[in-house]
Amino acid sequence: MTVQLEPLIYEISQPGRKAFSLPECDVPGSPLPDVTLLRDPARIGLPEVSELDVVRHFTHLSRLNYSIDGGFYPLGSCTMKYNPKLNEDVARLSGLSEIHPLQPEETVQGALQIQYELQQYLAEIAGFEAVTLQPAAGAHGELVGVLTIRAYHRAHGDFARTKILCPDAAHGTNPATAAMCGFQVITIKSDKRGNVDLNHLRQMVGPDTAGLMLTNPNTLGLFDENVLEVSEIVHQAGGLMYGDGANFNAILGIVRPGDLGFDVMHINLHKTFSTPHGGGGPGSGPVCVKALLAPYLPSPVVDKEEKKGQTHYFFREVSETIGKVRSFWGNFGMHVRAYTYIRVHGAEGLRTVSENAVLNANYLMNSLKEVYELPYDRTCMHEFVLSGRRQKANTGVKTLDIAKRLLDYGYHSPTIYFPLIVEEALMIEPTETESKTTLDKFIEDMCQIACEAEEEPDLVKNAPQNTPVQRLDEATAARKPQVRFRCFG
Ligand SMILES: Cc1ncc(COP(=O)(O)O)c(C=O)c1O
Structure with missing residues (x-):
């Protein structure tokens, strides 16, 4: 079989150069059972490069990247704040970075304590009662949040709520999430001051409203002056309030979304709590809920109990869970970084x-x-x-x-x-x-x-x-x- 080479793929390769030195093999070589299982580059041989070639190549590539460590990054809606290096130091502690997700609970009590306390801090800062750390990004958090809304209505025998309301200023992930969860998306206009247009909202809300997804501050960078009325209108109609917490960085310690009437909200740890963004992952989008939605959170959550005078942290299954949404326990390294940021800053x-x-x-x-x-x-x-x-x-x-x-x-x-x-x-x-x-x-x-x-x-x-x-x-x-x-x- 002839393999078509990408013309430039191996352009710095030189026969005989290598970047490794291994001892002589002391066992007989064994041919691969099926060579066709290999991807093309491996079949035709790997590039032959020295260690210095490799270092220069990747260093050069990294210099072509634009980063917050390299310059000003005013990318609206993305909160490209500086990520303190202390977060990295803590995340790299071997007791945190070298544990395995399948280790028995007793051997990872410190890690579970961090996750438990992070859940508590986020609940406190945002004004909610329960938190899942599983979602791997904001949009993933939205999916979880809207699924909990759906589960809530279904558990109450309310199958007529087929619509989710989204303001016209919403981030695209909001209507996309609602549609993915099987809801019809109804767009609500903004008024001249950039708030949700209350008159339009009153016209569109009804017994078929499952909820409204609102970003506050919204994507115009404005705090919705009518947010309490919006919550009241939606709640009176029997709907629930979803908060897109992507813009939480504007209101930490000033106002709590849970006190504004939101029933569920995701938080983008990578925007507000200084964890790296990383091309769609490895982010983290914890979801905070009021008590009424807690029974539907992804399972498990981290909990604690007193056992023989000692605090024991454990994974607790959630009764009417929407299911697990992430392998293992979420992006743990991100949890450590956000936890560090919160502890370093404190409430003030x-x-x-x-x-x-x-x-x-x-x-x-x-x-x-x-x-x-x-x-x-x-x-x-x-x-x-x-x-x-x-x-x-x-x-x-x-x-x-x-x-x-x-x-x-x-x-x-x-x-x-x-x-x-x-x-x-x-x-x-x-x-x-x-x-x-x-x-x-x-x-x-x-x-x-x-x-x-x-x-x-x-x-x-x-x-x-x-x-x-x-x-x-x-x-x-x-x-x-x-x-x-x-x-x-
Ligand atoms: C307002 C808003 N909502 C949701 C998201 C989705 O978050 P993520 O990129 O973490 O999936 C973003 C991302 O930019 C956003 O700005």
Whole structure:
């Protein structure tokens, strides 16, 4: 059989080079039972490279990555805050990193204590009664949360509740989750101030409403001024309130979503409690619930009991569970990092985190709103949404071009074209970990780009100029990545 080689895959390979030194084999070699089981590269032989070649190759690749450790990352909705290195030190302690998920409970009491206490802290900070740490991301948490809502209605013999309401500002994962759980999605309009439009909500809510999914602060970076009325309207109709806690970083220690009427909420540990984001995983999206939904949480949860005068931590099965949603016990390393962050900051420190996140966002917003349009001109929370509408109308430079030009200035781009209700949206979230120096430089550079759009629009339209690759077909690049074993420079 002829194997088609990717042309550049092995371009730094040289016959005879190797990066390992193993002792002579002292047992007879044994042929593979079925060579066709091997993937192509293994069948034609692995690249032959020295240790230094490998180190240089991967070091080089890592330098091409943009990271929060490398520069400002104002990616709205994603809370790209700095992840303290202390979290990493604790997660790497051998007593935590070298345990096996199948070890008997008695041998991992410390790990279980961390998980138990993390559940308690999250419940306390968010104002709920029970928590699962199993979900591996925010969207996964949404799935769990909406399944608990479904299980609750079914357990009460209420099969007529077939609809989930989602504001038009919602993150795409909210309606997608509701649809995946078999609900019909009903979109609720936002009003002129960016809140849920109460009149529209009253028209759409009814005996078929299973619940409403609300992000608060919402994706416009605004705290919904009507949230208590929204909860009341939904509850009066017999529905439940789902809180998308992706924006929890704005309100830690200031307000508890559980006190606002939410019955269930996911928390993205990677956004609020400083754990790495990592390309769709290994994140962590714990789900907090009020007591009425606790019987449906994924099983097991971590609990504790007193045994012969000693505290014993154990996995407790949940009575009417929706089932297990993650192998073993969730992304434990992330739990350790979030736990460390909470313990280091304490209650006061967490409140300060949010206050500074909100302060930084308002400082940026007020400094940029003369240059870029600000569709919802209100005090923002931890992020805000500008519009590139003016630039597009006056110069033909689109928001996409502005985002690409920011790459030339050494930044990660903000989130663009989301939320969908803002034309030419530029969603900026500085986070609390950025200094005023960084924010001032960003303001200066954003103003400079606005000038360039007026004076040299083609420069912006053809950006980026200074990056390893220029404009890509991003959908194809993501779906059919050409991962090459290529040595740059
Ligand atoms: C408002 C909101 N909800 C949900 C999610 C989904 O979270 P995750 O990326 O952890 O799956 C995000 C992610 O950006 C978000 O911003």
